[in-house]
Amino acid sequence: MKIGVLTGGGDCPGLNAVIRGVVRKGVGVYGHSFVGFRDGWRGPLENDTVPLDVAAVRGILPRGGTILGSSRTNPYAAADGPARVRETLERTGVDALIAIGGEDTLGAAARLHAEGIPVVGVPKTIDNDLSATDYTFGFDTAVNIATEAIDRLHTTAESHHRVLIVEVMGRHAGWIALHSGMAAGANVILIPERPFDIDKVCAFVEQRFATRYAPIIVVAEGATPIAGTTVVKEGELDAFGHQRLQGIGTLLETEIRGRTGRETRATVLGHVQRGGTPTAFDRWLATRFGLHAVDAVHDGDFGTMVALHGTRVERVPLAEATGELKLVPEQLYAEAEVFFG
Numbered sequence: 001m002k003i004g005v006l007t008g009g010g011d012c013p014g015l016n017a018v019i020r021g022v023v024r025k026g027v028g029v030y031g032h033s034f035v036g037f038r039d040g041w042r043g044p045l046e047n048d049t050v051p052l053d054v055a056a057v058r059g060i061l062p063r064g065g066t067i068l069g070s071s072r073t074n075p076y077a078a079a080d081g082p083a084r085v086r087e088t089l090e091r092t093g094v095d096a097l098i099a100i101g102g103e104d105t106l107g108a109a110a111r112l113h114a115e116g117i118p119v120v121g122v123p124k125t126i127d128n129d130l131s132a133t134d135y136t137f138g139f140d141t142a143v144n145i146a147t148e149a150i151d152r153l154h155t156t157a158e159s160h161h162r163v164l165i166v167e168v169m170g171r172h173a174g175w176i177a178l179h180s181g182m183a184a185g186a187n188v189i190l191i192p193e194r195p196f197d198i199d200k201v202c203a204f205v206e207q208r209f210a211t212r213y214a215p216i217i218v219v220a221e222g223a224t225p226i227a228g229t230t231v232v233k234e235g236e237l238d239a240f241g242h243q244r245l246q247g248i249g250t251l252l253e254t255e256i257r258g259r260t261g262r263e264t265r266a267t268v269l270g271h272v273q274r275g276g277t278p279t280a281f282d283r284w285l286a287t288r289f290g291l292h293a294v295d296a297v298h299d300g301d302f303g304t305m306v307a308l309h310g311t312r313v314e315r316v317p318l319a320e321a322t323g324e325l326k327l328v329p330e331q332l333y334a335e336a337e338v339f340f341g
């Protein structure tokens with residue numbers, strides 16, 4: 001078989017490990033050949049390809065980013081998008097696709113599969129918000145980067161008796177904030193799943209100062225105040241209609257300073273959470289996802305996504321994985337709340 005591979009959406013550490021796993025097993029064990037499509041769905045839409053053989057994947061295991069490039073191109077943005085994808089596959093002699101992506105890339109893959117395009121999905125995202133898999137690769141690396149940053153902020157916050165706010169990514173899910181905030185001993189963790197009460201946040205800040213420590217607040221970029229308590233500005237939309245989230249850290253900075261009179265500063269970690277080398281866990285998970293994805297293609301099991309269940313990698317329907325977001329459940333947040341204040 002000739003198999004096309006693409007990486008779509010926001011990049012994350014581990015993408016190259018998947019590509020390597022796919023190609024090494026696909027060529028070495030099954031004798032398949034591969035072609036890379038550049039920049040997510042833009043590649044098949046515009047027939048933009050890159051050679052992908054064993055030599056091309058040498059040395060890429062620990063490298064962040066993706067050798068294939070990525071974009072948030074939506075193949076359904078234009079009416080003829082799916083037809084153009086099909087045409088490219090015919091023209092290049094590609095029998096099947098492996099799409100490595102998050103909610104949007106795999107949502108498009110599920111729709112294309114329903115229209116007869118043979119595709120297998122691999123779940124990536126630092127946000128860890130894809131259903132049907134225990135973890136996505138990229139998440140562990142992002143959590144470790146955020147944890148190290150919070151550890152460092154603790155010492156400077158204490159020297160200056162300041163309130164330090166750390167804004168982390170995660171879109172509409174609070175997984176990165178919850179895991180890094182718990183790992184690094186944040187005084188308050190604010191997540192999108194639970195709108196926050198600014199008066200309570202200020203009370204936690206004062207409680208922390210009363211014990212002669214400086215408060216660190218970890219806020220997920222998608223967190224919002226309880227309706228009507230403060231105003232959050234709207235960001236621009238991407239090709240899939242998602243709002244670009246930004247500004248909650250700065251808003252909190254102003255609110256807390258205004259309400260408590262304490263010196264308050266916000267740090268926005270931003271894309272540093274997506275860059276650089278993957279952790280060992282993410283390399284391990286991404287590599288296994290790659291091996292299992294090429295198995296699924298070899299078996300002709302299209303319309304599926306590889307998923308981690310415990311320590312097993314299994315196949316689930318793409319539609320199940322992209323149907324709804326996996327959010328932080330109430331009881332996990334309650335565990336973190338024990339340490340607030």
Ligand code: F6P
Nearest residue numbers: 010125126127169170171245274
């Ligand atoms: O989905 C991954 C992610 O990093 C989100 O956490 C964040 O909201 C978004 O992508 C940022 O996207 P971009 O890099 O396109 O600004």
